Amino acid sequence: MITVCILGPYASESVYERDLNVEAVRYIGLKVARLGLVPVMPTVETHRFDHAQDKAFFVDAAKEKIRRSSAVYLVDGSEYSLNTMRLAEYAKEMNIPIFHSLECLRINYNLDPIGV
Numbered sequence: 001m002i003t004v005c006i007l008g009p010y011a012s013e014s015v016y017e018r019d020l021n022v023e024a025v026r027y028i029g030l031k032v033a034r035l036g037l038v039p040v041m042p043t044v045e046t047h048r049f050d051h052a053q054d055k056a057f058f059v060d061a062a063k064e065k066i067r068r069s070s071a072v073y074l075v076d077g078s079e080y081s082l083n084t085m086r087l088a089e090y091a092k093e094m095n096i097p098i099f100h101s102l103e104c105l106r107i108n109y110n111l112d113p114i115g116v
Contacts, residue, residue, distance in 0.1 A: 003070050004032050004039055004072070005042070007025075007042070007066075007073070007084050007087050008024050009078060009084055022043055032073065037111075040065050067094055067096075071105065073102075
């Protein structure tokens, strides 16, 4: 199975904005699943766990999920998140392809566009 680690900004000044960031990742995850790929969404999985561990713990967990993924997808606005861009750089170092659009992801894996 092809797994796609979906990354986007998380940190924000308000809980409402963090919720919106998580929903953006979740929305792309839905679209990725409709393509027949397996979405991996670190920020969705650990949303509101902020005080359970320190930040480094969650970064390391995200890196492990990236390492195990076939591809990485960066949601809109990722370029404004230093942590997300660091994770994208890690994916590049691991030679994991990075996508910025569902269409490019679909074409790369030769998938049917139905359901996107």
